[in-house]
Amino acid sequence: MKYKKFGPGLLAALEDFQAEGAPALVRHARTLGLASVTGTQKPPAAIVFVHCDARAKLDDLADAGIRINQTRGRVRTAILPLEQLDELSDHTKVKRILASRLLRPRMDVARGKVKLPKFCNDTGLTGQDVLIGVIDTGIDARHPGFAGRILRIWDQTLSGPGVGEAAYGLELTGNQMTASRDRNGHGTYVAGIAAGADPTFSGVASKAELVIVKTTFQDAHIADAIRYVFRLADELERPAIVNLSLGGHADAHDGTDSLSQIIDDESGPGRIVCCAAGNEGDDNIHARVPLGAPATRTLRFSIPANAVRTAELNGWYPGSGKLEISVTTPDGFATPFQPVITTGNFLKKYNLPGARVLVETPDKDLDNGDHHFVVQIRNASAGQAAPAGNWQLRVRNASALPGALDVWTLDDQDAPQVVFSDSHVADSMKIGSPGAAASAVTVGAFVTKNAWTDIDGTPRSVGMAVGRLASFSSEGPLRSGRQKPDVAAPGAMIVSCLSADSSPQRANIVDPRHVAEAGTSMAAPFISGVIALLLERNQHLDPAAVKAALKTASKHPNKPAGTFDAKWGFGLLNAAKLK
């Protein structure tokens, strides 16, 4: 026997079997693919993955009664009596033999952690007759987890006459829906958490119906999508939740931006919006500078090399005073201090060695009465990366100015590249639009699992502590002091529906229909599904009532019930306490 070819679990099972016979396999059968362990006259068999070269010929094993299911491929499967593992390992073309692992419905780890099965069993709620709108990257309409429950897809990215709310995109129903593809996979995954249903996996509200918008991610188009979903809900006379597992930091972080205002206007009884808090908990994207007596204050930020085309700063401070803004390059060249410009064009452009810097200092914002400035940094040569290095933002007030300046970094990459690099970094107020909307239910991510086995049988793990709030989960409160996020829910590592049109990393793929991911993107649809259950029971619940119900049923592990925490909100949901 070639011991080196066996995975550890399988070798242990084999040795126990050789020493004690079939009864010794019972404890292994909880986790390994073993067949005919008890109550049968057939010899115990192992279900295994056989690793070999893709074109290896293993046909001769059939002479020994060992049948490999595939004739090609690097990883093949077989079922064979345990006694024959010896012979299999001796084959020169076999590199490795690993036990198939017994998979459990992964969502049950998350569901169990928040006592959702008990709530569902006690109430019988399934999300029946409730609409969940998922505004995201689309959906795999052929995935069996959603069979028969996708009512419409509005694909904003396809050419077409649009819908009542907006004259762009294509609305699809029935068999036409497969014309819209979720190539990213995020939307399918999110919909699966909220409302997926299949034998090995269950979303939270497995009988809710879905309205899908594949969006352009322009927040104006997301606003159109919210109005679209709620209009359909009106026509169908159903309660509805819209899930938004997305966000940004170009706003005032106080819920006064246009999209947040529209969410507040459109929400009401039976019309709920649920948002992800954001994933910038580990990123230094926010700096806070206390103001006060006249002074010049400096913030430092860094732009990495060859990483971004444009770097931006989004600054907000009280409207009761005025700041002048200057930017200094890594080489020490500076723009002049630019004051608030109340008349005419407030955009000024500066050409510095190697850099083009644009500074905008308009008058007070009409929605919140605060001052706002924008700095944009580009390479002096169009199309090149923004100049790398340590930059400075200097702000100067000539008269006393109470309060604080808050600045957020922005760039053109998916994960933040431009970050603050001095003591003004503040791990707070990192929830932007639309999570900042007052009426939205905003959700942080809790870690229920940090390991899984991928489709190749390889154990995988991530560096997150189970039982804690994910470090990446963005912190509140809002710049206005409003308490956000509202609640925490499982957001890592969560297994959900895999879009057949997407190409995630193989290490994240659990089986041909499911993938494991992390993010507040995952936590939000969990709560969206829970809200669907609540709306099934009472379709007139408004945002305040939904928030009150979630708050009552949530708790921070180390704080009294009802205590707000800037990362946890009012804590991790315990569905058994939902009333």
Next chain:
Amino acid sequence: MDLNLDYSRIDGPLALACDETQPDERSLTVFVHTFAPPDQQQAKKLTAAGVAVPAAGRRIFTATLSPSQVAALSQEPWVKHVKLSQRLKLAAE
């Protein structure tokens, strides 16, 4: 070309976008805020400019406009302001 923009009615990102877009290039996705739900005349003007006015009672609308159209709306006394739409990102790790 002078667009005759009322800069007190647009935000910073929109000012930059107008500066960098041809006057009649209809590519700026925006939010249009009005002080009150538009009356019939105002709704007609919005519609003529390409702003969707799908239902009564609203004060925030979306549209894709040219800088010239933004400038025209910025001059209307019943328009509170016009703000540039921002691109949002997925909240997945």
